Amino acid sequence: KxxxxxxxxxxHATNFSxxxxxxxxxxxxxxxxxxxxLxxxxxxxxxKNEEIDFLMESKNLQIEYEDEEFLRSAFASG
Structure with missing residues (x-):
C-alpha cells in the first residue's frame, strides 16, 4: 500500500510539474x-526554503531579483 x-x-507530481x-x-x-x-x-x-535553496544551488540556478520581489508580494505572510 x-x-x-x-x-x-x-x-501526480510529475504530471503537475x-x-x-x-x-x-x-x-x-x-x-x-x-x-x-525541479x-x-x-x-x-x-x-521548504532551505532544501529548495540547496537544490537550486546544486543545479547552479538562481531566482532573478524581479521574480524574487514578485514571489514575496504574492505570498506575503500576514
Missing amino acids: MDRDRSDAMK EAISEGVLREYHDHVPALSE ITSGFFLKF
Missing part, C-alpha cells in the same frame, strides 16, 4: 524537462 501511494504521488513547466515555458521547450524535474523535486521536499 505504501509503495502504491508513493507511486501515485510521483505520477510537466503541465506547469509547459505553461510557463511555452516558448522555451528545451527547458521544460529541467523545470519539471518542481517535482520541490514537491517531495515539501517546498
Whole structure:
C-alpha cells in the first residue's frame, strides 16, 4: 500500500510539474524537462526554503531579483 501511494504521488507530481513547466515555458521547450524535474523535486521536499535553496544551488540556478520581489508580494505572510 505504501509503495502504491508513493507511486501515485510521483505520477501526480510529475504530471503537475510537466503541465506547469509547459505553461510557463511555452516558448522555451528545451527547458521544460529541467523545470519539471525541479518542481517535482520541490514537491517531495515539501517546498521548504532551505532544501529548495540547496537544490537550486546544486543545479547552479538562481531566482532573478524581479521574480524574487514578485514571489514575496504574492505570498506575503500576514
